[in-house]
Amino acid sequence: MSDEPKFFEDYEIGESFVTPGRTITETDVVTHAMHSGDWQPHHTDAEFCKTQPFKKPIAHGTLTFAFSVGLIFRAESANPNVMNYGYDKIRFPALVFPGDTIKVEVKITAKKDHHKIKTHGLLTQTETTVNQRGETVAFVEHILFVTRRTPLD
Template structure:
């Protein structure tokens, strides 16, 4: 998927790639709390977090999602023929801790006509973020609005 300027017709179900990895830092957590305003104690208070199920502070789920998205953009070339249409599912099945290293596997899992547009189709791209232990820490079904090379009749 790193080829430039692919059209809807060029994407194949099953094609995939894996991003580079990135370590989540203490600074990431603090900066995300500052940016989002989410200072919930399970993210920012180590003493409180000790009383919680994971026993340590955990990264914000939406921060993991944002960093995962950045890893995807850094691992693929710009393509003016696709843009985000929305998300069907975002899940955080395991926590991310400061010091964890994450990467993302991106896979095209569905392709269909857009119900109202003859010039675009819809691609479903799953984005599975894993940590250094191979545990899934985020899963996203990302719907992409993709320009057709040839409009449908």
């Protein structure tokens, strides 16, 4: 992890890193329900969950996503040259339960010029969140708006 902010030109397709882990707690799930207003019974009603195939409350997909974003910020120094441009293909292919520990595998998969703004480029990084068993529990293509060291003509 470098303390020098990177510019668009400094990123390479294929570069990657893995974040530290974080264990999801029951408190996390309830707090997320409070913040989001999503009190669906499969997140917060243990008795209901006993009637479902997964048998116990599950974390919200949006909680998994939000914590994944936070883990990435824990792994990288703040960079004033990078801003969020958007997310594509958000998926939650496996459930997360309180007690699961997640981490994020991040990889730069594409670089391109911004179609209008010559001072910036667009990076795509895949962010694959896995649990302690290595199962993918979330996947997203994250588009980043990154300052160029040298603007295009």
